[in-house]
Amino acid sequence: MTKADCLVSVVAPLHNDAPIIEEFVAAVHAVLSTHYTYYEIVLVDDHSRDATTETVRELLQRFRCVRMIRLSKAMGFEAAIAAGLDSAIGDFVVTMVPNDDPPDAIPTMVDISRRGADIVTGVPTNRPEPGDALPMGRVGVSFAGAVASSGIASDGPEHVLSRLQPPGGQRDHAHQTQAPVSRRSGGGDRLSRNVFSLSIDLPFRTGAGG
Amino acid sequence: MPQFDSLVVGGGFFGLYTAELLRHAGHEVLLCEKEADFMSRASYVNQARVHNGYHYPRSFLTAVRSRANYPRFLKEFPDCVDRSFTQYYAVGRHYSKVTARQYYRFMRSVGADIEPAPPRVRRLFDFDHVEQVFVTEECAFDPVLLKRAMVARVEGAGVVCRLGTRVETLHQTAEGGLRATLETPTGAETVEARHVFNCTYSQINALARRSGLPVIPLKHELTEMALVGIPDELRGIGVTVMCGPFFSIMPFPPRGHYTLSHVRYTPHFQWEDRPGERTLDAHGVFDRAEKTTSFPYMVRDAARYLPVLTQCRYVESLWEVKTVLPLSETDDSRPILFARDAGLRNYHVIMGGKIDNVYDMTDEIKKVLSGKAMDA
CATH class of the missing domain: 3.30.9.10 (D-Amino Acid Oxidase, subunit A, domain 2)
Structure with missing residues (x-):
């Protein structure tokens, strides 16, 4: 299988995730190294108070692609994702919440983005209906998303940065939220533009809706 | 067996500079470089920056030393x-x-144009x-122009230069001198010298290990x-x-x-x-x-x-x-290493982190040369 010639960043917010982080990084690394020549995993530690920081430090020794950003105080995972997006260097950036979002979805989401979608949002097919008990673990929201950053892969020196809004209202309706995107040119001039956004279901069926 | 006053190991910029300095002090000097040309490793493959202090906003001493060395380097090597x-x-x-304000104020405080x-x-x-x-x-x-200039100076001074020659081991002789075995393109040789200067940068401990000498961190x-x-x-x-x-x-x-x-x-x-x-x-x-x-x-x-x-x-x-040097990790400084009698009498180790702090080394070499007690 030929590997795609683009750089993919995975941004993951962490908060007291020491027990799961190693498995998550190993799974993401396995997917990235299979599909891409160039990739990075940006772990944003939202000021965890458990062993997350130490665990990630160990992972930094083992995985060259891992970078860590530790927030100076707990800011919430939206802010953590924003910090990760701000530091990510990929042509495509996939935001993932460990334990909730499936690493296997990365290549499909990136492929859709490569074909022109600026933002791809994953929606869990097993999300709870209103009134259902939330799944075990964290809040019942899946936030997998790919954000295209056209810096190198396309023709112009433009960057796309997504200013993520927390999912409005009920958190399990993340797929209804559209993140506004500002596209910047080299000198810092800002242009607003419309965003072509796709929602896709996870795990994937065919194509994309939206 | 050939006898020299000094053997310089390594023909990078520091080795060449040291060899010339020793020759001007009256020594018969042998310079051995294991590669096929001088200054072909770290003296060539580096940023080629002549530091003028701007790189060290967190180390006052390094910034000041750097600024003192900058004009000396430009004056000595204007064509390079x-x-x-x-x-x-x-x-x-x-x-x-650092913030931009801190950076600006620091540079002004060390007298740098900014x-x-x-x-x-x-x-x-x-x-x-x-x-x-x-x-x-x-x-x-320009490391190539710098090499040409230094090789001309060293050869002009009468240093004996051997390319493709690796110093394998060093041992103290019964008389207190140093005996080196060399691996040359034509086979093994042995030479003796009163002083040996190890200027091999990343290879410093390789020679030490082959000779059973203490490792430098x-x-x-x-x-x-x-x-x-x-x-x-x-x-x-x-x-x-x-x-x-x-x-x-x-x-x-x-x-x-x-x-x-x-x-x-x-x-x-x-x-x-x-x-x-x-x-x-x-x-x-x-x-x-x-x-x-x-x-x-x-x-x-x-x-x-x-x-x-x-x-x-x-x-x-x-x-x-x-x-x-491990100690430069914390403040980003680039001190030179000058280890005198590093496990053997008159065996000295020199390492400079960057080309322009060669001037921090020269004073140390002069001290060695003037230390008659250590020569006896």
């Missing part, structure tokens, strides 16, 4: 420096260990990522600089972003291209020589290492600060082992 560009130092807005960059240069930067851009006074050296990194063709907007401009996980792009005079190096991506891996532990031959590690370029990472990150870099053209990578 490239002044065809202007060096700009930018301060990162996030993740920098002013905000003109608009035509500022326009190239993304000020979401840099806080300020300064115009500075700093140049590059050193840290090594396999480093990569990308050689790039630059867009027209960057002609005549060198850029260094301080002071954290940032990058530098500046002319590499012998190739006519620029080098792009990145704090996060230039070091590929690192290892340490620790006393009491088995040490690795750094050039052996270098030869065996898998060398896959990190240019795609370097350019993507650097282009966030300087968007015009997306138009860089990758030419090739320059790889080398970079060696530093």
Whole structure:
């Protein structure tokens, strides 16, 4: 299988995730190294108070692609994702919440983005209906998303940065939220533009809706 | 058996400079270089920056020493420096260990010329990522011209030079001298010298280990600089972003291209020589290492600060082992190592982290030469 010639960043917010982080990084690394020549995993530690920081430090020794950003105080995972997006260097950036979002979805989401979608949002097919008990673990929201950053892969020196809004209202309706995107040119001039956004279901069926 | 007053091991810039200094002090000097040419390793593969203090906003002593050495280097090697560009130092807005104000005030306090960059240069930067851009006074050296100049000086002074010759082992003789076994293109040889100066940089402990001498704590990194063709907007401009996980792009005079190096991506891996532990031959590690370029990472990150870099053209990578003293890790300083009688009498180890602190070394050598008690 030929590997795609683009750089993919995975941004993951962490908060007291020491027990799961190693498995998550190993799974993401396995997917990235299979599909891409160039990739990075940006772990944003939202000021965890458990062993997350130490665990990630160990992972930094083992995985060259891992970078860590530790927030100076707990800011919430939206802010953590924003910090990760701000530091990510990929042509495509996939935001993932460990334990909730499936690493296997990365290549499909990136492929859709490569074909022109600026933002791809994953929606869990097993999300709870209103009134259902939330799944075990964290809040019942899946936030997998790919954000295209056209810096190198396309023709112009433009960057796309997504200013993520927390999912409005009920958190399990993340797929209804559209993140506004500002596209910047080299000198810092800002242009607003419309965003072509796709929602896709996870795990994937065919194509994309939206 | 050939007898010399001094044997200098390693024909990099420091070895050449040391050999000439010893010869002018009246010594018969033998200089051995294991490669086929002088200054072909770390003295060639480096940023070619002549430091003038701007790189060390967190080490007052290093910045001051650097500023003292800068004019000396320019005066001694006027034909080996490239002044065809202007060096700009930018301060990162996030993740920098200093702010633009701190940087500016520090440079003023050490007497460095520093002013905000003109608009035509500022326009190239993304000020979401840099806080300020300064115009500075700093140049590059051409390692090939420097080599020619130094080889001419050394040969003119009458130093005996042997290329392709590796110093295998050192031992103290019963008379208190030093005996070296050499591996030459035509076979093994033995020479004797009163003094031996080990100027082999990353190979310092390799010679020590082969000779059963104490290991000096050193840290090594396999480093990569990308050689790039630059867009027209960057002609005549060198850029260094301080002071954290940032990058530098500046002319590499012998190739006519620029080098792009990145704090996060230039070091590929690192290892340490620790006393009491088995040490690795750094050039052996270098030869065996898998060398896959990190240019795609370097350019993507650097282009966030300087968007015009997306138009860089990758030419090739320059790889080398970079060696530093472990103690310089914390403050980014680059002190020289001068270990006198490092396990054997009159066996001295010299290491300079950068080309222009050769002047910090000369005083130490003069002390050795004047120390008659140690010669007896």
